[in-house]
Amino acid sequence: MAMTWTGADCVAAEPGLLRHSRIGLLTNYTGTMADLTRTSKALIDAGVPITALLSPEHGLNGSVQAGETEDSDFDPVTRLPVLNTYLKTGEALDQLIAGHDIDTIVFDMQDVGARTFTYVSSMYDALQCASRLGLKFVVLDRPNPLGGRVTEGPNLDEDFHSFVGRTDIRLRHGLTVGELARLIVSRDLAAQGLHVDLDVVAMKNWDPAGDWDATGLPWVPPSPNVPTVDAGYAFCGTVLFEGTNVSEGRGTTHPFEELGAPWIDGRLAEYMRGLRLPGVMFRDTWFVPTFHKYAGIGLRGVQVHITDRMSFKPVTTALSMIDALAELYPRDFVFLAPRDDSDFRGKYTIDVLWGSDSLRKAVQSGTGALTLEYDPGFTSNQYDSTVLLYAR
Numbered sequence: 188m189a190m191t192w193t194g195a196d197c198v199a200a201e202p203g204l205l206r207h208s209r210i211g212l213l214t215n216y217t218g219t220m221a222d223l224t225r226t227s228k229a230l231i232d233a234g235v236p237i238t239a240l241l242s243p244e245h246g247l248n249g250s251v252q253a254g255e256t257e258d259s260d261f262d263p264v265t266r267l268p269v270l271n272t273y274l275k276t277g278e279a280l281d282q283l284i285a286g287h288d289i290d291t292i293v294f295d296m297q298d299v300g301a302r303t304f305t306y307v308s309s310m311y312d313a314l315q316c317a318s319r320l321g322l323k324f325v326v327l328d329r330p331n332p333l334g335g336r337v338t339e340g341p342n343l344d345e346d347f348h349s350f351v352g353r354t355d356i357r358l359r360h361g362l363t364v365g366e367l368a369r370l371i372v373s374r375d376l377a378a379q380g381l382h383v384d385l386d387v388v389a390m391k392n393w394d395p396a397g398d399w400d401a402t403g404l405p406w407v408p409p410s411p412n413v414p415t416v417d418a419g420y421a422f423c424g425t426v427l428f429e430g431t432n433v434s435e436g437r438g439t440t441h442p443f444e445e446l447g448a449p450w451i452d453g454r455l456a457e458y459m460r461g462l463r464l465p466g467v468m469f470r471d472t473w474f475v476p477t478f479h480k481y482a483g484i485g486l487r488g489v490q491v492h493i494t495d496r497m498s499f500k501p502v503t504t505a506l507s508m509i510d511a512l513a514e515l516y517p518r519d520f521v522f523l524a525p526r527d528d529s530d531f532r533g534k535y536t537i538d539v540l541w542g543s544d545s546l547r548k549a550v551q552s553g554t555g556a557l558t559l560e561y562d563p564g565f566t567s568n569q570y571d572s573t574v575l576l577y578a579r
Contacts, residue, residue: 190403194327194365194388195219195226195295202233204388207323211289213241213272213313216249217297217306217407218327226295226327227265239287241270243296243309249411272309274350274530280316291323292316298364299409300333301423302343303351303540306409310364311353311371318381326387328365328576330402332409332419335361335395336579337563339423339502344543349530352542358502359423361566363576365389370574387576395566395577398496412442417493424505425491427546430537432521433512434486438476445474446508447488449481450519456489458511466499468492500563506546506556513550522547 198204199220212218218226231237240247240262247262247269262269270283284292292313296306310326317324340358354375356362362370365387372385394401399416408414413422422443428435436445456471470490476482489508493499512520522537531539538544550556567579 189392190221191330191393192391193329194390196221197388197391198235198327199229199233202235205235205293205325207291208236209288209290210235210237210293211239211241211284211287212237212293212295213309214295215242215245215247217409218295219407221404223405225264231265237267239268239270239289241272244273244305245410272313276312280312281319284316285320289322291325293325293327294364295327297329297407297409298331299413299419299422300331300359301426302356302358302360303426305350307364307367308350308353310368314368314371314376314383315381318376318383323384326365326368328363328387328390330390330393330399331361331363332399332416333359333423334398335363335566335577337361338566338569339500339563340561341542347534347539347542349539351539357569361569366574366576370570373573389576393577395579412437418443420493420496420499420501421491424501427505427537427540430523430535430540432523434476434480437479438482439474441490444491445472445488447474447486449484449486450516451487454515455511458515459489459508462507464504464507466493466495467504468494503560506560509550509556
């Protein structure tokens with residue numbers, strides 16, 4: 188199959204697709220062309236009138252960890268101002284954008300395919316801002332790294348909306364960023380009485396039934412903690428461990444593929460191997476995180492080895508591990524206490540990540556996480572056909 192052309196590649200080949208002036212490009216280091224040139228430079232070289240760069244979590248250059256952003260206000264490559272949009276919403280975001288004479292916001296970042304990934308939240312907030320300020324919005328579409336056929340996990344309960352879950356989609360949502368934008372505008376913004384002039388520059392040669400390797404594109408880690416394609420698949424389920432006292436592997440060379448704690452022993456790997464879950468194997472492993480949970484402490488746990496991406500079910504796999512931990516280590520395994528920051532508003536992290544309190548309550552009551560298992564479904568059965576850009 189021919190190499191996939193992203194929306195950015197299409198615009199670079201035909202700059203007339205962006206005929207707007209005074210563009211604010213919401214992007215970061217994941218916004219690259221097929222030859223790994225930054226989108227910002229390639230589009231400027233092609234004559235696209237970009238006047239400012241808007242940066243999300245991890246910053247424009249991806250040099251900082253989760254929950255952080257860079258403090259640079261100038262890009263030495265393009266010589267453009269950098270506007271930090273991370274965690275800015277409402278009036279604060281409106282003032283930031285309105286102060287830089289922008290009439291069009293263009294979005295170009297690589298999503299990972301999970302509801303909890305914050306680049307989509309930044310797009311959601313920017314779409315609201317564009318509506319309030321009367322700006323045009325253009326999405327340069329990119330592949331969903333997990334493919335576009337399968338969805339997994341729960342939808343988002345309205346009481347658990349946050350920056351790791353702005354819109355009601357399944358945990359593994361099966362959409363591209365362009366399709367997500369169409370869904371947000373047609374459903375969410377419409378319900379809020381907001382309208383935005385949205386265009387999506389669609390990809391060429393993307394097969395929703397394939398995985399990332401089928402695109403022929405190089406893998407640029409969407410996060411410093413998603414270094415490989417397999418880590419992206421695992422992340423869609425193991426991100427739930429951010430809400431527990433188990434390390435999700437941050438501070439190691441295998442984030443989201445390694446899980447561990449000081450009280451785990453060899454029984455966990457044996458238990459998981461005995462389940463014979465599709466598309467995955469488990470290795471008994473030891474590691475010492477350099478930062479984040481248990482930094483500098485020796486841990487034991489498991490490493491997730493994906494053997495078949497097409498049959499691997501990241502959400503089911505994560506739920507199975509949660510049940511295993513609750514059964515094997517009932518006195519040790521716990522969900523982290525509720526957070527009082529403005530985004531979590533006193534809610535448990537696991538509840539916000541899962542999208543409701545049902546997972547935590549199922550585990551704490553002893554009924555188990557797998558009682559909440561959601562069978563993988565086809566994207567075409569989950570979304571209105573007006574949302575989808577590519578045949579499923």
